[in-house]
Amino acid sequence: HLELYATRPKREGYPPREPDGVATNMEAKFARAAARDDLRQRRTAAAQLSWTGTAIRFALPLPLAAAFTFRAVDGLIFEPALNEAGLPPHALLGLIMATWVSLSLLSVSRPSVALALAATALGTLKQRVDGGVLKPPAVSPTAPVVALVTGASSGIGREVAAELARQGHTVVMGCRSAARCSAARVEILARLDVPGSRLVIPPDAALDLARLSTAARFASATGEATGGAAIELLVLNAGFVPLGSGGSGRSGESGLEEGLYAMYYGHQALVRGLASLHLLGPSATAVVVSSDAMRFGGFDGSLETGSGEGDLAGEVTAGCALPGPLPCAPLCWPAAAPGVSNLVESPLVPATGWSFGAYARAKLSGVLLAKEMLARGLVARSTSVHPGIVNTAIQRRDRDLPTTLAALPPLSLPVSFAEWEELLPSFGARLTDALERYALPLFMRDAATAAAVVLRAAVGPTHPTGRAAELGVHYFNGMGEAVGDASLTLRDEARLERLSGRLWELADAAREARAEKGGTGE
Numbered sequence: 001h002l003e004l005y006a007t008r009p010k011r012e013g014y015p016p017r018e019p020d021g022v023a024t025n026m027e028a029k030f031a032r033a034a035a036r037d038d039l040r041q042r043r044t045a046a047a048q049l050s051w052t053g054t055a056i057r058f059a060l061p062l063p064l065a066a067a068f069t070f071r072a073v074d075g076l077i078f079e080p081a082l083n084e085a086g087l088p089p090h091a092l093l094g095l096i097m098a099t100w101v102s103l104s105l106l107s108v109s110r111p112s113v114a115l116a117l118a119a120t121a122l123g124t125l126k127q128r129v130d131g132g133v134l135k136p137p138a139v140s141p142t143a144p145v146v147a148l149v150t151g152a153s154s155g156i157g158r159e160v161a162a163e164l165a166r167q168g169h170t171v172v173m174g175c176r177s178a179a180r181c182s183a184a185r186v187e188i189l190a191r192l193d194v195p196g197s198r199l200v201i202p203p204d205a206a207l208d209l210a211r212l213s214t215a216a217r218f219a220s221a222t223g224e225a226t227g228g229a230a231i232e233l234l235v236l237n238a239g240f241v242p243l244g245s246g247g248s249g250r251s252g253e254s255g256l257e258e259g260l261y262a263m264y265y266g267h268q269a270l271v272r273g274l275a276s277l278h279l280l281g282p283s284a285t286a287v288v289v290s291s292d293a294m295r296f297g298g299f300d301g302s303l304e305t306g307s308g309e310g311d312l313a314g315e316v317t318a319g320c321a322l323p324g325p326l327p328c329a330p331l332c333w334p335a336a337a338p339g340v341s342n343l344v345e346s347p348l349v350p351a352t353g354w355s356f357g358a359y360a361r362a363k364l365s366g367v368l369l370a371k372e373m374l375a376r377g378l379v380a381r382s383t384s385v386h387p388g389i390v391n392t393a394i395q396r397r398d399r400d401l402p403t404t405l406a407a408l409p410p411l412s413l414p415v416s417f418a419e420w421e422e423l424l425p426s427f428g429a430r431l432t433d434a435l436e437r438y439a440l441p442l443f444m445r446d447a448a449t450a451a452a453v454v455l456r457a458a459v460g461p462t463h464p465t466g467r468a469a470e471l472g473v474h475y476f477n478g479m480g481e482a483v484g485d486a487s488l489t490l491r492d493e494a495r496l497e498r499l500s501g502r503l504w505e506l507a508d509a510a511r512e513a514r515a516e517k518g519g520t521g522e
Contacts, residue, residue, distance in 0.1 A: 057111045058104045064118040065100035067442040074388040074478030075129035083486035090347035130445050136163050136452040137459050146229045150174040151238030153184045155392030159451035160235055162188045165198040172200045172222050174207040200225050209266025212514045219273030230281030236267045237289040242358040257314045259362035268507040275378050283380045286373050287458045290366040290384040295346035296356035297364030300339045304498050317358045343496045345489035368500040371472045385457035385476040387450035391440045456480025
């Protein structure tokens with residue numbers, strides 16, 4: 001009635017003149033109605049603001065929570081002392097999650113207190129995880145040895161090579177790019193002021209693990225460069241994150257998954273080449289740089305019965321071609337993959353039926369490679385290691401963001417890829433620099449700390465008991481500690497044995513096939 005009264009057309013003599021008291025009463029009603037509408041709107045806005053503020057305060061500790069969880073993988077969740085004391089990995093992970101939910105709830109009412117507690121927890125863990133491994137162990141303190149490091153042009157490989165050279169050993173640097181290898185050598189020599197003879201780059205023999213023929217040439221060139229000296233330490237470090245982590249990339253030489261082919265087939269061909277030339281010493285130690293991502297990896301049953309058709313070319317992990325939270329993330333969103341078996345127990349992965357990407361499986365193959373080298377008597381000691389979550393070029397693999405975006409499924413972007421290339425050199429460089437300077441150190445450790453972990457795996461004692469050790473699986477965590485069954489539980493020991501041997505045989509067959517063709521790997 002009030003709305004009709006207010007919206008009636010105004011014309012001469014209408015509405016009829018009301019007594020003064022009636023008109024005043026109607027105006028008061030209009031005023032009260034307007035006040036009620038205004039109050040309702042203000043209350044709605046206040047409620048929305050309150051919910052927004054609550055959500056923001058709840059989320060304040062979450063970046064620190066994510067960083068803490070990342071760092072806990074390196075030195076808390078899979079720590080032998082805790083796991084063997086009755087706190088298995090899944091219990092520790094659940095405790096960490098519950099703690100951060102509690103801190104987020106506290107942050108709603110006391111944000112400064114919650115942030116202070118979260119920062120203290122993260123700082124304490126980082127000091128324990130990274131500060132506890134800053135001093136690299138001595139490798140063969142009694143006499144210098146000859147070592148070979150793959151992926152020595154950057155990241156962990158370069159820091160391992162630098163530390164070995166500092167200790168007085170001769171290091172053969174295996175790199176895909178001769179130019180980058182030379183640049184890394186110059187940088188190390190300038191930084192350490194050591195004799196140039198300690199860092200050896202075999203001439204005209206780049207080591208491209210995606211081309212098996214280069215492995216044989218590199219092994220031969222290594223023998224010539226070192227005068228046939230026996231290699232006593234073999235650090236198989238080279239690796240990368242396959243784009244999209246789903247096997248969408250294929251090796252041009254083989255048609256197989258590029259990550260698996262380079263990190264397993266390529267390294268296996270190198271070891272075979274060195275052994276055939278009698279360049280591996282009788283007491284040689286091999287260290288394969290793996291990752292705790294291997295706990296997410298699995299193989300399809302077709303590998304046990306045939307030549308790997310239906311699995312090794314990415315038929316299984318292709319279900320993970322959709323990338324994870326970031327284009328460079330090592331793991332993708334899981335996809336149903338009947339027939340896949342995860343060989344190592346993980347607090348997050350069901351036993352069978354899921355594929356978690358090519359990177360996880362390539363790193364699992366590294367554990368199997370270390371096992372087979374020992375089982376076949378090629379080395380006297382063989383271990384695999386999780387070097388930690390490390391800020392290295394493995395996350396980038398020399399790809400810029402426009403190239404990465406262009407390789408992903410079609411996206412609705414506000415600008416074209418050509419415009420991205422114009423925008424990124426300035427904005428992208430500043431953003432990347434800020435992230436690497438301030439954000440990434442919270443989530444990742446530096447390459448020098450990771451190198452110390454790798455060298456601990458090279459010289460540290462293996463776990464004396466447990467089924468994994470009996471099967472030849474000697475695995476070290478992100479603190480450089482040998483883990484036992486409480487931290488590394490094998491799901492199916494018999495299947496692991498079969499898959500380990502079968503994968504080695506298939507790599508042998510691929511290498512022999514390339515040799516028969518006289519393949520150049522082009």
